[in-house]
Every structure is written in C-alpha cells, then in structure tokens.
Ligand SMILES: Cc1cc2nc3c(=O)[nH]c(=O)nc-3n(C[C@H](O)[C@H](O)[C@H](O)COP(=O)(O)OP(=O)(O)OC[C@H]3O[C@@H](n4cnc5c(N)ncnc54)[C@H](O)[C@@H]3O)c2cc1C
C-alpha cells in the first residue's frame with residue numbers, strides 16, 4: 001500500500017495555456033488501483049456526498065479491479081459521473097469527510113470517479129415502459145438533463161426546451177473545455193436522445209412558449225433554468241470598452257468559439273493585461289480562459305485566498321498557469337481613456353477584522369487605494385436567476401432573490417409545476433442541481449405513476 | 451418547417467425582406483420585439499427586429515440590411531433555405547402612451563424597417579418622417595405611404611424628398627404649428643440622440659429602439675448593457691424600446707465601437723475565403 005495521494009498526470013502549464021484541451025489526463029488503471037488501495041473503506045465520505053453515492057462500494061470494486069461493477073455502483077446515484085468527477089468541489093464534500101485527510105491526504109475520490117466513467121461507462125439504454133404521460137423540462141443544464149433522464153426512464157414522453165442553440169447549460173457555455181471537454185457532455189446528451197427524449201433548442205420559455213402553454217400539452221413541467229443573470233459591481237467606468245461581465249467572455253469563447261475567430265464568426269475583445277474580479281469558479285474559469293487568449297492575468301479578490309469559493313484544484317491550476325492572485329483588494333473605479341477604453345483600475349486594500357459565521361474572513365477597507373494597470377476588466381461576482389419566466393407566468397411564487405419557492409418535494413406553488421437546480425437554490429453546484437432534479441422527478445413519478 | 455425562409459424580396463441593392471416560418475414566434479409576437487438569428491454552423495448570433503407577423507400562416511417578416519458579415523450572409527440566402535437558429539420573440543413589447551392621438555414617427559437608414567411595425571400598430575394619426583443617405587436606401591416607401599397619415603422623406607444627397615437630415619424635416623413640422631403626443635425615433639445612435647435632444651426642448655415624449663451588440667439576447671451575458679436613468683439596463687430584456695430622455699447615448703456610442711476592428715477583420719476573412727474558393 002502506498003501512502004501518499006496520487007495526483008493524475010497533468011499537462012505542463014506551459015503547454016496547456018496555448019490551447020483549450022483538457023488539463024488533467026486522468027488516472028491510468030495502475031494509478032487508479034494504487035489510489036483506491038489507500039482507502040480504508042470506512043464510508044465516512046458518503047455523508048459528504050450530496051447524492052449519497054456508495055463511495056466505499058465503488059472504491060472497493062476498483063481495488064478488486066472489477067471496474068464495470070464500480071461504474072454501475074456510481075451510476076445508481078449519479079447520472080453524470082464523468083462530469084461530476086471533473087467539476088464537483090470534492091474538497092468540501094466527500095473528501096472533506098475522508099478520515100485519511102485528518103492526518104494526511106484524503107483519497108482522490110473525484111479522480112477515481114472520473115476514471116471509471118471515462119473507461120467503463122456502459123452505454124446501454126434502459127428499457128422503457130411508456131406510462132402514457134408527458135413531461136416538459138425547461139433548461140438543459142445538469143438539472144434539466146438529470147430530470148429528463150429520470151422521467152424518461154419512468155416512462156414519460158419528455159421534451160426538453162433550451163433557450164440557447166446548444167444543449168448543456170453552464171456545462172457548455174460556462175465551464176471551459178480544458179476543464180470539461182464538450183464531448184463528455186455531448187455523450188450524455190446522446191444517451192438521452194437514444195432513450196427518446198426530444199430536445200428543442202432556441203426555445204425561450206416565457207417568450208417562445210409560456211409555462212401555461214406547456215401545461216396544456218403536458219402533465220408535468222419541471223423548471224431548471226439555472227441562475228444565468230450576471231451581477232455587476234456598480235462602480236464608475238463599468239460601461240467602458242474593455243469591461244466585460246464574465247458570462248459574456250465565457251459565452252463568446254466557450255459557446256461561440258471566439259478563440260478560433262475569424263474561422264468562427266464571433267470575436268471577443270482582447271487585452272494584454274486582464275484583471276478578473278471575483279474568487280469563485282466563474283472567476284477562475286474566466287482567468288484561465290483569458291490566459292489562454294494570450295494575456296497576463298490578475299485575479300482581484302476582496303478576501304483571502306482560503307475564502308475563495310472556487311475549487312481548490314482550479315486555484316492550484318490557475319497559479320501554475322501564471323495567474324497572479326491579488327487578494328484583499330476591492331475595485332472602486334475603472335479608469336477610461338478619452339476614447340472610453342479601459343486604461344486602469346483603482347482598488348482599495350482590505351484588511352481582516354475577524355471571522356464571519358461561515359468561517360470566511362470578515363473584512364473592512366483600509367481606505368488605502370492604489371492603481372492597477374490593465375486594459376481589460378472582467379467581472380465575475382455572482383449570478384442570480386433570469387427574470388424571463390418570472391415576468392411571464394402567474395401563480396408561481398418567487399423569493400426576494402428571484403428564486404422559485406418550492407416545498408420539500410421541489411413542488412412549486414403552481415399546479416403540476418416543479419423546479420430544481422440553481423433556479424431554486426441560487427448559483428450552487430452541478431451535483432446539487434442534479435440531486436434536486438432527481439428528487440423533483442421522483443415526486444412527479446410518484447404523482448403520475450411510473 | 452420552423453426557420454425555413456418562405457420567400458424573399460430584394461428591397462434595394464443591400465436590403466432584403468424575408469418571410470420566415472416559425473409558428474410560435476408568430477403567435478407570441480408583439481410590436482417592439484426582436485429575434486436572434488444565426489445563419490450557419492460557425493456563425494454569430496445577431497438581433498433582428500420583427501417587422502411583421504402572421505399568426506395564421508405561422509410566419510414572421512424580417513428586413514435585413516447587409517452591413518456586417520452575418521447580415522450579408524443572410525442576404526445571400528434564398529427561399530427554401532433554413533436559418534440554423536431563430537430565437538424569439540425577445541424583448542418587451544412596446545405600448546403607446548395611453549390616450550395618444552397623434553404620433554410622430556422618425557426613422558433613419560437601418561431604423562426604417564424596425565419603425566414600420568410601430569407605425570402600423572398605432573391607431574391614431576400617424577406622421578412619419580424618414581431619412582436615408584440616398585433614394586436607394588430609403589426602403590419600405592410603399593408600405594410606409596400606405597400606413598401613414600403624412601409621410602415626409604429626406605435624403606442626405608437630395609436624391610429623394612427634401613435634402614437634409616430628419617431633424618431638419620421635423621423642425622419644419624414643428625414650425626408649421628404641428629404638435630404631437632409622442633415621438634418614436636429609430637435609426638443610427640447619432641440620429642436618435644439628435645431627435646431626443648430636439649424633442650427634449652419641446653417636452654415631447656420620445657421613445658427609441660436600441661440595437662446594441664448582443665450575444666444571447668436573453669439577459670445572460672450583459673453585453674448589451676448601458677446606463678439608463680442612472681442605472682444599468684440590459685437592452686435585450688429591459689428593452690429594446692426605452693424612454694429616450696433617460697438613455698445615456700454617450701455610453702451606447704462608446705460601446706457600439708467595441709468590435710469595429712473585429713467586424714472588418716471578419717469581412718476581410720470572408721472575402722479572402724470566397725476569392726480562394728472562386729479561384730479554385
Ligand atoms: C463558469 C462557471 C463555472 C462553474 N464551475 C462549477 C464547478 O466546477 N463545479 C460545480 O459543481 N459547479 C460549477 N458551476 C455551477 C454549476 O454550473 C451550476 O450550479 C449548475 O450548472 C446548475 O445547473 P442547472 O441545471 O440548475 O442550470 P444551468 O446549468 O444554468 O442550466 C440552465 C439552462 O436553462 C436554460 N434556460 C434559462 N432560461 C430558460 C428559459 N426561459 N427557457 C428555456 N431555457 C432556459 C439556460 O440557457 C441553460 O442552458 C459553475 C458555474 C459557472 C457559470
């Protein structure tokens with residue numbers, strides 16, 4: 001038994017910042033077995049998994065080299081293991097509970113999950129007994145895809161409506177290919193298509209069709225429209241040329257392939273020195289995308305690095321790629337030149353004044369300001385739900401933050417309408433969206449029969 | 451089938467009118483709304499105003515002036531071709547002020563097509579003033595004539611109607627003692643800005659329809675944002691029609707230049723590709 005945690009091989013930083021190919025190469029069989037063999041199979045990790053995967057079960061299967069069984073164990077609770085293995089914040093979930101982590105390094109559960117999903121996925125289609133009911137799913141992010149799978153498996157005729165021209169939600173337009181390749185997501189969508197799920201893209205529910213119209217044609221409607229509305233700082237200079245909200249940069253690059261302009265028609269404004277504001281996954285992805293577009297990149301975050309909500313691995317990769325973390329800095333003004341282009345940013349230095357209830361640092365301004373040199377500023381400071389459905393529906397209750405109000409079964413206040421994912425919980429995680437979608441689907445199946 | 455071009459008409463050298471099939475958009479459309487279009491697999495997403503809709507036939511009408519790469523590509527499409535993506539109807543519908551009896555409609559160049567549905571849907575007395583650089587760019591004359599109580603045309607070079615800018619023509623209307631309950635102005639930013647400034651002095655409520663650079667058109671990217679009445683608005687979901695007095699035109703003018711260089715580059719690339727193909 002080896003003692004230290006085995007990290008999958010990564011492409012060298014110098015090489016990977018020149019393209020959008022995946023950074024982590026994943027485990028070889030030998031590495032996977034060696035990492036699995038460190039595990040004591042105590043099962044503490046399961047408590048940290050939002051969908052309760054039998055983690056010791058699949059790790060034991062890897063120890064025994066019964067990989068197919070391992071995959072099947074994961075699949076019982078998680079429809080999208082190839083995706084979750086790559087993007088779940090394991091260090092705050094399953095791996096945080098690992099008892100090996102108390103003294104040394106926790107088991108690399110995410111990498112093991114990905115190993116099984118990449119090599120031992122079973123693409124067989126479940127047998128479907130039509131139940132004569134129809135369901136509409138709004139949104140094709142991880143929540144919508146999971147719900148579509150569960151409902152179809154139970155025999156519903158399922159149609160997924162997606163506003164964008166591509167399927168996958170944040171998995172496609174947000175998370176870049178070097179972290180989650182498009183084909184990993186497409187494989188899952190293909191399976192759903194084979195199962196007979198119908199997908200309609202460029203359908204904006206609320207505008208192209210309303211929720212009430214969907215209800216006329218369906219027994220149940222499940223809303224999984226995510227939290228796509230970007231926040232902004234509200235500081236002077238924000239509308240200048242060279243100030244983008246992260247979603248615009250990510251959409252242009254990931255969805256519209258602006259990195260390959262002019263072979264693709266969509267361009268993206270570029271800079272030599274880019275400042276990205278924020279400390280979440282969106283900020284990290286934006287910074288790393290910008291780096292790949294050839295810029296020097298600085299991340300400006302108002303708390304300390306340990307407070308950043310971004311996955312640990314991404315922070316680590318960002319640093320390897322030469323991204324400069326300027327913590328305890330808070331932007332106060334974006335400076336523009338005569339043409340209205342960004343020429344710099346004024347930031348104030350923050351100081352730590354204590355610890356907040358959630359364990360993050362409490363901060364306050366030192367009143368000391370300085371100027372950062374930059375020609376492109378990208379704001380990645382949080383997302384909230386889009387207003388389109390809200391403005392075009394009746395009897396559906398929303399809370400102050402624009403999230404749909406649901407009961408413990410994810411049922412909304414409107415008859416035959418359920419909701420799941422970021423539209424219910426605010427900007428959260430892939431696995432939570434999937435977990436909720438599964439619950440909502442279960443409730444729908446319960447009501448109409450499977 | 452959805453997205454199929456049912457028919458096409460050339461309105462001028464570089465302006466085409468399309469009838470496109472899309473029953474859902476046709477039946478949900480209200481004046482003021484627009485669509486996002488993509489014309490090929492590697493294409494960008496561009497906004498186009500819905501000029502008209504026929505819910506019974508399940509079709510919408512789009513008028514496209516070939517200025518950028520995508521609009522030029524679209525104008526090469528023919529009846530029977532399919533738009534690869536068509537999303538809508540987007541934006542908020544526009545409603546005229548209550549009790550308005552007499553409206554002044556001002557359209558310039560590219561703005562004439564999106565102005566048309568507003569003219570058509572107003573039930574009071576419609577005064578229309580249109581301007582373009584020359585006669586060939588003054589599109590939709592026939593429809594506008596049929597829809598308006600009084601139509602004034604002007605061109606920069608005097609090749610049709612009065613010679614001069616729409617604001618001059620408007621001024622003559624005001625000088626002759628005409629008064630209106632509101633004005634709708636659609637055209638290049640500088641034109642809308644000039645109209646708004648003139649009308650502000652008169653206290654004539656003025657609505658403008660904005661057409662900034664957009665990506666998704668659903669409020670997701672923030673690329674279409676600008677300052678309005680001291681707040682940030684997203685033109686795609688909060689508009690596209692706004693109270694002109696509250697619009698910060700300076701912001702919009704600056705932001706409209708963001709991709710100037712890229713647009714030229716895209717067109718160059720396209721021409722190179724085309725000439726390579728032709729020389730093969
Ligand atoms: C850049 C970025 C990086 C992230 N990184 C991670 C990570 O590493 N790990 C992690 O766990 N989470 C991460 N997240 C968060 C995670 O992606 C989300 O929590 C998750 O995608 C939510 O899933 P969802 O299905 O609720 O919504 P989404 O994935 O947002 O999907 C919603 C879909 O609905 C569509 N839609 C919206 N409105 C309508 C409408 N009216 N009609 C039709 N369709 C509509 C949208 O276009 C979209 O495709 C990241 C998010 C971003 C933006």
Ligand code: FES
Nearest residue numbers: 667669671672686
């Ligand atoms: S076009 Fe993206 S938010 Fe308006």
